[in-house]
Amino acid sequence: MAPLQKTNKIWHNGKLINWDDATIHVMSHVVHYGSSVFEGVRCYEVPSGPAIFRANEHIQRLLDSAKVYRMDVPFTRDELVKGMLETVGTNGVWPCYIRPLVMRGYGEAGVNPMNSPIEVYVINYPWGKYLSSENEGCDVCVSSWTRLAPNTLPAMAKAGANYMNSQLIKMEALMNGYVEGIALDANGFLSEGSGENLFLVHRDRLITAPLGNSVLPGITRDSIIKMAHDLKIPVVEQMIPREMLYIADEAFFTGTAAEVTPIRSVDKIPVGKGDIGPITRAIQKEFYGIVRGEKADRYNWLTPVPVRSKQPVGV
Template sequence: MAKLNSTEWIWRDGEFIRWQDATVHVLSHSMQFGSSAFEGIRCYSTPRGPAIFRLEDHLQRLLNSCRMYRMEMRYTVDELVAANCELVERNGMDACYLRPMVIRGYGAAGMVPFDSPVEVYLPCWPWGAYLGDHAMENGADTCVSSWHRMAPNTTPSMAKIAGNYLGGQLIKMEALANGFDEAIALGPDGMISEGSGQNVFIVHRGTVYTTPLNGTLLPGITRDSILTLARDAGLEVKEMPLQRDFLYAADEVFLTGTASEVTPVRSVDKLTIGAGRMGEVTRMLQRTFLDVAHGRADDKYHWLCHVRAERAVAT
């Protein structure tokens, strides 16, 4: 379980406020109706100081989430990049997790949100391996959830919005209650969708498979990074509908996400995957991903936003 480790400062609508002062009214719209758009972003320790992984891509996804829910966003990606970099520096962070949030505050009494102001908060805090260091090396024990992901055209799966995470909570809590680390959920068509907070990859006879963007899953930025790195490494990559049983026949299964990074799966429904330890392809992709994120490998896609360099340009 991950409890919040507080830091000193949170950015709120253009100013820095103390962590303990970042409070909202119990009747704010987002509290009542789950209407906050948010992101999860990692900042890595690199030889050039802290670097935020794919910051612009995350912020663009945040702006897209706001757009879909008609939340008027007053800040540009560039302004939010600068604010996040200042946040990391002010809090004296090296490696940390950033959680930009756009909420609808106090005002609207009912579901129609327009009488509630849109407020932007940028917190960050230190956060280690989401499924634990043990799972990063030895793999997570997973199950297939009895809860399905949302159907396309119910709520937009491309939006990272708090309400979408009710399903994720049910999926994760059921897994934990049954003694698993994580669960993989199916979509309404019975095909594999995603984990509670991760995209799913399968390796079978040297080919890397993942599910297509079909309206049931979040288009993960880590997913996109892994697809890029796998193609770069000369692996065959296929985005296609995957049936549940493919998990049991897989040579390797792994999960990707900002919090989970690249986490191998050791078992699904108590059936051991491959040899029951991290497979070669997973290991190579995990290493390559972490090498880029930690600034140990060439950042040829410009995925790292170096906080100090960014601040030096801004001031």
């Protein structure tokens, strides 16, 4: 993947500051104890300009994650959505990835997080494809690492600390020559990838794990479920045994980073015929049609960003 490309400004607690000034102290609580919650959002390029995909839903999930961890965020959902618009609009860099972040800053040493101040940031930067091209399909494995067990770290919260588990899954997969790993939950049922939700197609039905199987409530997952209903593709949220991966007709990952990425093999067993199946293609056509502005935004998922001019990156 390409190295991080900086933009001009970062939104910090309601004000735009220079990219290079957005630094934190090494004794900030988050550095030692992983006390952050965050979002990953995409801003697409549609014919009328930049547009953020499901801005409200992403910020709502950020506030939900913060609530689980007793973080009082001093901004409303609307203010944070405006913060994203302001950041992208000011930097003039799109398409891009947007990273809203809430963290515990510099205050007190020790595990108790309650006396460290809440810091809120919104960052945006250019970012392309994540796992593979949407036309290619990726080769994945089942991870030897288990996803977060219930009553350990809450999977519904998108917390920085959860991604230590994701890193183990990802590194193992890469070291063994795969692009991604699929983790099972604490009971051995399919959960999700290190940073994506998982969908299987079996006998013309779309199957995905319910939230009880330690999955993040993905915004893309939700979008795919809505589009599938409209395409009259039956969707079931059910516990999925591992072996379903090997007998599925089709499989794909969904996520802000992965968008809709087909899976062509699992543990070196081809998924279906090893190419992209018709249901995956139908879902991709809808999803990419909407986010590229080629199809009507009939769900109102895109928020236009007011901008002055497009800027070169790396300023």
